[in-house]
Amino acid sequence: METQDWTTKLHDGPPRPATLKRINMRRFLEELRRRGPSTRAELTRAIGVAPPTSSAIIADLLDSGWLEPAFDRPGSKGRPGKVFRLATSSCFVVGALIQVDRVFIAPAGLDGRLEASKIVSFPTPSNYGRLLDSLAREAERFGSDPIQRCLGFGLGVPGLLDESSGVVALSPNLHYLDGRPIGQDLRERLDLDVTCTQEEHALCIDEQHFGGARHVRDFAVLDVTDGMGMGVVSGGSYMHGRQGYAGEVGHVTVEPNGVICGCGNRGCLETVATDRAFLSAVSAIRGEPLDFPEAAGLAAAGHPQTLREMERTIDYLAIALAAIANLFNPEAIFIHGKLLDLSPDLIVRLRAATAMRALSPSFADVKILRARGDKLGGVLLGLLDKVFASVGPILT
Ligand SMILES: [Zn+2]
Structure with missing residues (x-):
């Protein structure tokens, strides 16, 4: 019936x-x-x-x-x-994630579970042609078993991506992607269906499936790793905007005369409130390039200038969180990045700093949580949504 x-x-x-x-x-x-x-x-x-x-x-x-x-x-x-x-042995899919410094690629069964031991990564190639070559080479390596059938390739992309066409409009931290129809270019190379997912959308998908947003209908994920991006799920639906470019809170100006951002403007939030921004500031203070664990070590040791940079970064991050609370009235904001690892009480301090800036009714019950979702995992799940849709329609 x-x-x-x-x-x-x-x-x-x-x-x-x-x-x-x-x-x-x-x-x-x-x-x-x-x-x-x-x-x-x-x-x-x-x-x-x-x-x-x-x-x-x-x-x-x-x-x-x-x-x-x-x-x-x-x-x-x-x-x-x-x-x-x-199926995990007769059929599989492949997911890849392009980040500023590295590319990650892995196969998965139709359950979408990512196995850490199967993830391959390599430095992000220096130009678009090499990127396509590397992705095609690694994907073909996974597909070399004739018994297994590859049902699709998923690609996670940073920046402004039209997911329906697979065209990158602008990638502020990886400009060689600007204007590239990367979905179509890979489809031709691989002879496979290619599903492109914007990286913050991928984070939201994984947070909904395997993270803390399983039963949350209104939430935001704020990515503060290389750049700053945001995905918003409102009333259970992901907000794409008209062309898929919604969520770029990282390119809101907070320092009109600040440092130049990858987007070409000055003083964007992502230049002052991300893992990368904190690391650059501490490296500049020390006069040498540091990695994140080294900078975190200085904070843990109570190095005064590093602690000042940490406070400054948290203050700017609070501006981003207050804007998200005021604009979207979410139940929870998940933060994806290493900044929260700098100190055990950082979430408490971040919450206090945000409360000073947000409208109090909008922020009163908002949970600030660490994101547990994973971008590559979300890329695979987004791909599987499309693969399953090829079997038959779903009704809600
Ligand atoms: Zn910018």
Whole structure:
């Protein structure tokens, strides 16, 4: 009965068996994604279809390689129940993440779980042609097993990205991407479907699936690593803006005569309130390039100038957080970056600094939390959304 209603909603007409089958296949895939490995009885119960229908759908998904048997679990009446999971050996996807200094690339099964041991990384190539060559080379290496079928390639991109076309409009910290149709260029090289996801969107997706935003409908993720970017989920939906360029809080001016930013303006928030900004400031004080653990070590040792830089960075970060609270009235703001590791009480201090700047009703109940999401993980999940959509429609 439930399925009949869905079909009617889809077509405003009589049920179409082929569509019904695809809808049900998609429901099973999404249920497995949500629950993890499950028995036939668990899936049948959760989805609410008749047992023969469930058996037929599982058989179809096994035949097409989307599903695989995992192991047997003791049943309630002593009979072992076969447990099924999303394919990890017959099908796979590949995700890559472009960052300013390094590129990360990894395969994953259809469950989207990222295994740290399978992540390959290399320094970000110095020009666009070399970047495409390196991505294609590594992707082909993962796809060399003829038994496995690669269902798609996901790419995480920094900057202003039109996700629907895969064209980068502007990447303030990696300008050779500006104007590049990187989705199409990679599609031609790899002969695979390529799904491009803006890096902050990827962070939001992973935070929703595996992080602290699983049941949160209004939240923001603020990325304070190389640059400053933001993703906002409002009422459960990600805010893309008209062309997909929303969320660039990092390029709001806070120091009109400040240092030049990668975007060409002066004194943007990302020049004063990020891991990179803190590190540059401490390196300048010490007169030598430091890495983040070295700068953190100076803070932990109570080095006065480093502590002053830390306070300055936190003050600017509070301006960003107050703006987010005032503009979007979220339930939680997740911060992705190393700055919060500088001191155990930094979140408390950041909260106090933000409270001084934000409108108090807007900020009163906002949680400030460390992001647990991962950009590459989010790229893979974004890709899998599209891969699963190829099986059948989902109705909400
Ligand atoms: Zn800027």
